Amino acid sequence: MKLKKSRRTTIAVAGVAASALLLAACSSGTDGGGGDSGGAEPIDAEQVAEEGGDLLIWGWGNAMEPMVEGFMEAYPNVNAELVNVGTGTDHYTAVENAIQAGSGIPDVIVMEYQAVSQFALNGTLADLSGYGADQYTDTFTPGTWDAVQFDDGIYTLPMSSGPMALFYNQSVFDEHNIDVPETWEEFLEAGRALKEADPNAYIANDTGSANLLQGLMWQQGYQPYQVDGENVTISFDSPEVENYTALWQQLIDEDLVAPISDWSDEWYQGLADGTIATLVSGAWMPANFESGVQGAAGDWRVAPMPQWESGAQSSAENGGSGLGVVDASENQELAYAFVEWATTGDGVQTRLNDTFPATTADLESEEFLSLESDYFGGQRINEIFAESAANVPEGWSFLPYQVYANSILNDNIGTAYTGDTPLAEGLQSWQDALVAYGQDQGFTVNG
């Protein structure tokens, strides 16, 4: 990602030229359906998969294995190898290293939505619209479909999604006779009531989480990042952001949020022993609850995300990932065939219990919605997540260097949690750092 503008453009041009050549050479596909993009013929994924070949797939999570095995079962001529090179940032580093090294490059990679534009821009991901991906506009939830597009291209197809909801420890709420909050105002009041009832308990934990902070802006329909090619605008100056800072500043000032970072040992412990009473997170979180918070099985429930206005029904996405085809892959057509099968075809069914889907049809299916979760006391949690997915405001985009941006968030707003710096000031300092970094990377940044 350290490429300066000129070099990045060269690579992008080279990438486009290469895929144009490839498409020209492979335009023998007979499938005429679907949309067109740049004159390239969509491929017949079915036929490509029948012919078979070797595929190297990089990804993590328990959904990958059944999916890859299902593909090989459906298409016996395919020999797909699944490798877990690490999760999250480790995975991205490995992808960059492989491309840098020029050997052992995977054909298909898992890509979190927040990283899509970054890897689209630097030429790692192939634009899938030419293969016929643009026909799937109505297949996916609006939030995820927004997330996979960048500069008129489609750079992954959505695999999972993370519509946000409020996870809460019902036994804690029952013990102290507190109502589960439906608005953020009630959330704050519940936090105060809980603190009064039990000084060691907190309504939530936070030390500065990019997913949460952005989720709370997204929920209000505000988009702090505008990206148009290499022109980026970053602005945290808006009434919606003020709503967020005002609420969260009170939670911090009154010691209502536990100073515990997400994913730490202490965090898992706090979720298990009742120290942390709620968690605003994505629909993928139940899997982490089941493996990491076994001690509190049966205590937790899911409710819709608290609203900014009473009676509203707005939500946001947190996390989730798509499957992309690597531009440097020598097997792009088969890679695309796999991605299409896995995200729009039978592949979705192979992992329906392992990830939260991004396909509207599955989110509306009775079988999926009626699933009762043992961990959450038999609650039909998918109903809440599905409703949340439908209520995500459209038009959100991430920065083309979001992975880096998230990694420096805590450096900037961390002092709001530990010292006297106002949260709004920390946010301003984050914005300044993001503008400076973006300019260093060759973007034109307004902020």
Place this chain on the structure above:
Amino acid sequence: MAVVTSTARRRRSRARQTAGAKRSWGLTLGTGIVLIYSVLPLIWLIVNATKTQQDLRSSFGLWFAQDFALFDNIARALTYDDSVFIRWFLNTLLYVVAGAGGATLISTIGGYGLAKFDFAGKKAIFAVIIGAVAVPGTALAVPTFLLFSSVQLTNNPLSVIIPSLVAPFGLYLMWVYSTDAIPVDLLDAARIDGAGEFKIFRRIGLPLLGPGIVTVLLFTTVANWNNYFLPLIMIRNPDWYPLTVGINSWNTQASTAGGEAIFDLVITGSLLMIIPIIVIFLYLQRYWQSGLAAGGVKQ
């Protein structure tokens, strides 16, 4: 660490007996603190390897929980994800045997040669070796990665083994040790008897260098067993991970959406991982100690 401390203590107490010195309370207290400091993490590791994941969080860290799950944990660590732990263990063995073994061999031959032969530029070589000792391996990892990627050798066991063969400190140690341990007269006598240089090295040099070789072998083994950063950036295929990188990948998977939290297996795996290195250390220590003593007394 525990081993080092107890050795130091034993050596010190032996010295005290022979010198007939008085008991020093300050020293005992100081050593005691160091002992606790170094042994505590080990005790924590042993205790927590016996717990279930749930008890890990709910019970006191330095004492056992009600459920004794050690054997269950070991069984699960060894079988998790198609027994990948065993594969990582064998990889680590390969990296240690090839890397530490090779590094020791090269250090021995090189150190002997530098000590016993005179040639132009020896001072320069000395300076380079001393300089190389000062550069931490971690600092070289990224340039090494770029070097290996340009010859398409990354993601290959060789990319971990080849850099491990270079052990400047080992070379320096063997050089110094050879200078003292092998009398030049002995070599001259052998030359007069008509032995070739390689035969002299094999029949006279090697036996005399035994303790030095074991010392170098010991610390290159430890360095390779614990090597983390180099394989982390070189190896992308988990099938070629050493235990260090593998166990860390178990640890980090808990902090991602949809990743399974297996802290119990991480802890049990860490315990299993240090057992062989403790055994090797205890076994080689005898040779090492005799070697140090042999050099310490003028005969």
